[in-house]
Amino acid sequence: MHPIAEKFIAGALPEALAQTLMSGTLPVPPLDLLQALAHAVFQATPYAARAEETLLGLPESFLANAILGPVAPPDPLGLILIYRKEPALLETALLHEDITSKWMERAVPHLPGAVLEIPLNNQVLWLERPAILDLLETHPEAEYQVKRRVNEFRRDVLRLIPAELAAERLEIIDEAEAGRLDKAWASLPLPMETTAEEAEAAEAPAAPEPASAETLRRAVAQETGEEIPLRLAQRVMKLRTNQKIILALTGGKEERTLLIRESNRLIQVNVMRNGRITEGEVAFIAQMRSVNIEVLRIISTNREWMKKYPVVKSLVLNPKTPLAIALNSFKRLIDMDLKMVVKDKNVPEILRREIKRYLDHKTFAQGAS
Numbered sequence: 340m341h342p343i344a345e346k347f348i349a350g351a352l353p354e355a356l357a358q359t360l361m362s363g364t365l366p367v368p369p370l371d372l373l374q375a376l377a378h379a380v381f382q383a384t385p386y387a388a389r390a391e392e393t394l395l396g397l398p399e400s401f402l403a404n405a406i407l408g409p410v411a412p413p414d415p416l417g418l419i420l421i422y423r424k425e426p427a428l429l430e431t432a433l434l435h436e437d438i439t440s441k442w443m444e445r446a447v448p449h450l451p452g453a454v455l456e457i458p459l460n461n462q463v464l465w466l467e468r469p470a471i472l473d474l475l476e477t478h479p480e481a482e483y484q485v486k487r488r489v490n491e492f493r494r495d496v497l498r499l500i501p502a503e504l505a506a507e508r509l510e511i512i513d514e515a516e517a518g519r520l521d522k523a524w525a526s527l528p529l530p531m532e533t534t535a536e537e538a539e540a541a542e543a544p545a546a547p548e549p550a551s552a553e554t555l556r557r558a559v560a561q562e563t564g565e566e567i568p569l570r571l572a573q574r575v576m577k578l579r580t581n582q583k584i585i586l587a588l589t590g591g592k593e594e595r596t597l598l599i600r601e602s603n604r605l606i607q608v609n610v611m612r613n614g615r616i617t618e619g620e621v622a623f624i625a626q627m628r629s630v631n632i633e634v635l636r637i638i639s640t641n642r643e644w645m646k647k648y649p650v651v652k653s654l655v656l657n658p659k660t661p662l663a664i665a666l667n668s669f670k671r672l673i674d675m676d677l678k679m680v681v682k683d684k685n686v687p688e689i690l691r692r693e694i695k696r697y698l699d700h701k702t703f704a705q706g707a708s
Contacts, residue, residue: 344371348378361389363397369405373415380422381414394418399425406435413437420446426453433457440467447471452480459485462496469499477526483516486525493529500529511574520571521591530579537580540604552576559596563623567593584609591615599624604631611637618647625653625660632661639664652676658685665690674698 344367346352347360359365360375367375379390402419410416419432420442432438433454443464450458455475458464465471475481476489487509494505515525552572559567575597578586587598587609599610610616611624611634621644624630635654644650648671654660655669656679669677669690677698681691 340374341367341371343367344375347375357386358389361386361393363393369401370408370410370415373402373405373418374412377414377418380418391422394422399423399428403428403431406432410435410437413439413442417442417446421449424451426451429454430457433461438464440464440471444468444471444474447474447478450478452478452482455481455485459488462492465492466496469493473528477528479526481526483512483525486512504530520574521594523586523589523591523594524574526589527578527582527585531581533580537584537603537605540606541580541602555597555600559600563596565593565596567597572597580606588613592617592620595620599627599634600629602629604633607631607634608637610634618644618650622647622649622653625650626657628657628659630659632659635660635664639668648672655680655690656683656686658687662687662689666693669694670697674701 340348343352343356343360343365347357352360356365360367360372361379363372365372373394376390376394378384379386380394384390402423406415406419413435416432416435416438420429423429429450433443434457440463443458443461447455447458455478458471459475472489472492476486478485490500490505490508490512493499494502500508511520511527512525514520515522552569552575555576556567556569556572559565571593575583575586575594580603583598583601583603583606586594587601587606590598590613592615595610595613595616598606601607607630611621621638621641624634625638635657638644638650639654639660645668651668651671655665655672655676665687666689669680672680677694680686681695681698683691
């Protein structure tokens, strides 16, 4: 390795020279420059930002030529895989003989979908680190074919999952590909035992939980008028907590409608974090007495949602809404709705009394004018 790069990695290079090295303008061999850039980035040095900038500005041909021969240690390969997006360059790095399973596992989440077949086909590496398969399956750009093959490998090569579970997961992937299930189903993780955090987040439901998918389906239809397919309700009820948490975050409207009725706080909170949730859903959830208080707090702190009158009204009328939130929001309601709150015995007495005082004051002020 060039002495300048060597001294930089050892922490013995003067700062001015180190800054120049990170700019890529010193006459050092391309691979040695990449080793220095990789060290700056992955060791979280003060030069990391400058190193990233330099790496992104280097020509693709420069990088491809730099890694044609042996790359030891393989950190420059990881640097390219994580920060660059050119398919041909990534292919060169992914197929390099010096790439390790550790770097492959670290790089997969950053890869574009176009090159995911390459790590999938590297059986040597994912046999060393089966987590690579998990990352490929849950990758947001993974095609259904990738997900299907991941599960086949788990079943046929690693023997990690029973044939029955593998068959079910393959069926789900086919259903999602055909459009009969939301695409989020194809990216669910393998079922896991409930963790301590997940168990702690579970609370006694405000109402008895449905004993069957049909009971749940009927309850949803009665409350919302929505007809949830029985098969979908059955699938959701069979999921483990870790899978429900992910589905709540990524699933479609029907999945959200079912999962918000789970008693687990983490599941409910992830429903609210779902990027596809609509304002209509939020307004409905805001009036649900079975949701966790944290859900109501999340709604109350979202400025866009709180601009919508139905959302504010639902929060104020919900007896489960924390008193401070209701007191801070009720003045945005029209008098007719406020009078309805005053008559609602389910609403806390303090809130009803405060609203009545507010209405009386308005009436007096209007009469005086």
